[in-house]
Amino acid sequence: MPSDGTTTAGPSLRERRRGAAVEEIMAASERHLDAHGPAGLSLRAVARSLGMTVQALYHYFPRREDLITALITKAYGDLADAVEAAAQAPPDDPAVPGLVAAAEGFRRWAVTHPERFQLIYGTPLRDYAAPPEGETTRSVRRMSATFRRELLGAYTLAQLAACESPELSPGFRTHLEALPPDGLGTLPAPAAALFLSAWGHMYGLVALEVFGHTAFVGEHQAELFRVAMLNLVADTTRRMPAG
Amino acid sequence: MPSDGTTTAGPSLRERRRGAAVEEIMAASERHLDAHGPAGLSLRAVARSLGMTVQALYHYFPRREDLITALITKAYGDLADAVEAAAQAPPDDPAVPGLVAAAEGFRRWAVTHPERFQLIYGTPLRDYAAPPEGETTRSVRRMSATFRRELLGAYTLAQLAACESPELSPGFRTHLEALPPDGLGTLPAPAAALFLSAWGHMYGLVALEVFGHTAFVGEHQAELFRVAMLNLVADTTRRMPAG
DNA sequence: GTCTATACACCGATAGAC
DNA sequence: GTCTATCGGTGTATAGAC
Numbered sequence: 001m002p003s004d005g006t007t008t009a010g011p012s013l014r015e016r017r018r019g020a021a022v023e024e025i026m027a028a029s030e031r032h033l034d035a036h037g038p039a040g041l042s043l044r045a046v047a048r049s050l051g052m053t054v055q056a057l058y059h060y061f062p063r064r065e066d067l068i069t070a071l072i073t074k075a076y077g078d079l080a081d082a083v084e085a086a087a088q089a090p091p092d093d094p095a096v097p098g099l100v101a102a103a104e105g106f107r108r109w110a111v112t113h114p115e116r117f118q119l120i121y122g123t124p125l126r127d128y129a130a131p132p133e134g135e136t137t138r139s140v141r142r143m144s145a146t147f148r149r150e151l152l153g154a155y156t157l158a159q160l161a162a163c164e165s166p167e168l169s170p171g172f173r174t175h176l177e178a179l180p181p182d183g184l185g186t187l188p189a190p191a192a193a194l195f196l197s198a199w200g201h202m203y204g205l206v207a208l209e210v211f212g213h214t215a216f217v218g219e220h221q222a223e224l225f226r227v228a229m230l231n232l233v234a235d236t237t238r239r240m241p242a243g
Numbered sequence: 244m245p246s247d248g249t250t251t252a253g254p255s256l257r258e259r260r261r262g263a264a265v266e267e268i269m270a271a272s273e274r275h276l277d278a279h280g281p282a283g284l285s286l287r288a289v290a291r292s293l294g295m296t297v298q299a300l301y302h303y304f305p306r307r308e309d310l311i312t313a314l315i316t317k318a319y320g321d322l323a324d325a326v327e328a329a330a331q332a333p334p335d336d337p338a339v340p341g342l343v344a345a346a347e348g349f350r351r352w353a354v355t356h357p358e359r360f361q362l363i364y365g366t367p368l369r370d371y372a373a374p375p376e377g378e379t380t381r382s383v384r385r386m387s388a389t390f391r392r393e394l395l396g397a398y399t400l401a402q403l404a405a406c407e408s409p410e411l412s413p414g415f416r417t418h419l420e421a422l423p424p425d426g427l428g429t430l431p432a433p434a435a436a437l438f439l440s441a442w443g444h445m446y447g448l449v450a451l452e453v454f455g456h457t458a459f460v461g462e463h464q465a466e467l468f469r470v471a472m473l474n475l476v477a478d479t480t481r482r483m484p485a486g
Numbered sequence: 487g488t489c490t491a492t493a494c495a496c497c498g499a500t501a502g503a504c
Numbered sequence: 505g506t507c508t509a510t511c512g513g514t515g516t517a518t519a520g521a522c
Contacts, residue, residue: 014487037369039282042514054515056489064515122366124454126280166473172463179459196457197448197471203456204447205440211367213446214439216422220415228440230409235478285497297498299506307498 022060022070024050029071030116038119043067065128068119072130075116076139082109083143087150098150100229103202106143107225110206117210121203141183144199148184151198151233152191155240161188164239168193194239198232265303265313267293272314273359281362286310308371311362315373318359319382325352326386330393341393343472346445349386350468353449360453364446384426387442391427394441394476395434398483404431407482411436437479444475 011019029046036045043064047057061067086105087098110117130136152160168176173189184192205228208214209221217224254262272289279288286307290300304310329348330341353360373379395403411419416432427435448471451457452464460467 018487038366039369043516044514053490055491055517058516059488118366121454121456123281123361126282166470168470169463169466172466175461175463183459193467193470194474196460196467197444197474200448200451200457200471201440201444202447203451204445205443207450208443208446211364213364214443216426217439218418220412220418223412223415224436224439227409227411227436228443231437231440231478231482235474235481238478238481239474286499287497296507298500298508301499302505 018060025057025060025067026070026074029067030074033071033119034113034115037115038122038125041068041071068125068128069131071116072120073135073139075113075120076136076143078113078116079106079109079120080139080143080146082106083146087146097230097233099147099233100226102146102150103229104222104226106202107206107209107222110210111221114210117206121207122211144183147199147202148187148195151236152187152195155191156243157188159240159243160191162241163188163190163194164241165190165194194236198236201232202229261303268300268303268310269313269317272310273317276314276362277356277358280358281365281368284311284314311368311371312374314359315363316378316382318356318363319379319386321356321359322349322352322363323382323386323389325349326389330389340473340476342390342476343469345389345393346472347465347469349445350449350452350465353453354464357453360449364450365454387426390442390445391430391438394479395430395438398434399486400431402483402486403434405484406431406433406437407484408433408437437482441475441479445472 025046028049029041032046032049033041036042041064043057043061044054046067047054050057061070083102083105086108087102089101091098091101110121155163168189172193176187176189176192177185179185179192184195187195205214205225209217209225214221214224268289271292272284275289275292276284279285284307286300286304287297289310290297293300304313326345326348329351330345332344334341334344353364398406411432415436419430419432419435420428422428422435427438430438448457448468452460452468457464457467
């Protein structure tokens with residue numbers, strides 16, 4: 001223990017300098033990511049844009065994978081923030097359901113940061129394995145919880161359990177209900193399946209747009225997305241029994 | 244015109260040898276693609292696995308992009324074939340709608356050939372621009388036509404035009420109805436929007452699975468997909484007025 | 487602890503000899 | 505048509521200066 005209180009009061013000077021350097025590297029990396037895509041993320045180029053050599057950068061991120069991990073973690077966090085903010089913001093049109101607002105927050109972040117979206121929701125990086133149970137997982141659950149609240153929060157567990165849906169196999173039911181309780185575990189199985197289907201629906205439309213597969217829709221992508229999400233909410237509502 | 248009839252009767256010996264070499268290179272490239280992913284597709288490694296040097300390979304595919312184009316074109320064709328075959332095959336369960344069969348053909352091809360699926364439906368390759376109006380476009384339209392037939396083929400144009408859906412803006416309506424007639428152009432605007440939404444729904448579930456974002460579903464991915472597609476068909480049916 | 491310097495193996499691509 | 509040689513790029517590793 002040092003005699004002065006710096007270590008208990010906060011990070012030391014060296015730690016602060018290091019943190020500042022890490023932030024600077026992250027910012028430059030995101031700039032490089034936005035410009036050249038996930039595959040083109042080059043340590044050398046990032047270092048060059050910061051006026052340092054590769055090895056200086058290697059001191060903060062020993063492997064390329066570590067820098068990617070940091071970028072992925074930040075992207076997941078930013079995306080969850082965007083979705084939460086969109087869900088909580090007062091809607092410009094009160095007729096727009098909360099889920100549509102949250103989904104549009106998701107889409108807006110994706111089309112605004114297409115490269116970062118591709119980094120986390122595009123082709124998985126080949127040699128990269130996400131650290132288990134990290135901050136990333138927490139961000140995913142945070143976003144998932146927002147969507148779940150907006151889509152299913154108005155229904156009772158009894159309603160959710162009785163929602164109209166094809167019969168699930170016993171194995172599938174028990175598997176779904178054995179999922180971690182901070183995730184989908186507390187949902188009745190049919191509602192969990194409905195939720196996963198809705199998640200795939202929303203993700204699919206955004207991914208198609210960001211990946212350029214619906215370019216022929218032109219400037220009406222936002223309207224197509226809103227219509228689809230409105231229908232999704234309506235279809236989900238219709239599948240719930242009266243409370 | 245040469246005096247012998249070889250050019251009219253078929254490809255010359257040299258052309259056939261060249262074609263055989265191209266096919267051999269393609270096969271080796273697909274093996275390499277399956278093993279190392281789209282990003283890891285290396286001309287040198289392909290050449291090495293064929294016992295030749297890179298430059299010999301460069302003679303058949305002057306740029307890496309040309310080889311990728313060939314692989315993408317083949318993947319789109321194979322996928323369209325798989326979807327068509329699944330839609331035409333006699334269903335094992337007659338209660339399964341044709342759209343579900345076609346969608347399951349799509350999913351089966353994707354999970355069987357995840358790397359090829361990523362090649363065409365994952366993060367777009369950075370420096371790659373698809374040749375406009377090529378065989379790829381034709382394969383996409385072939386697959387799209389199959390899905391459209393299975394999802395909407397049973398309804399009249401009047402039904403499709405009157406399907407239950409939020410009002411579309413006039414600009415969006417005219418844009419949708421001005422699309423090429425061999426694609427979505429002949430569909431009434433609300434039905435086209437519904438179809439695009441359904442396409443995004445199906446694609447999203449498959450992409451999430453192939454990209455590893457629904458790994459927690461475990462061995463029940465196929466069941467989740469089928470339930471979602473059955474619900475999709477039911478919801479679509481419900482949006483159509485009685486004929 | 488932080489930086490510079492150098493090296494290795496791989497990649498796509500090009501030029502030119504046979 | 506296939507080869508050798510070469511260029512500039514990459515991620516990664518080690519040695520050593522301050």
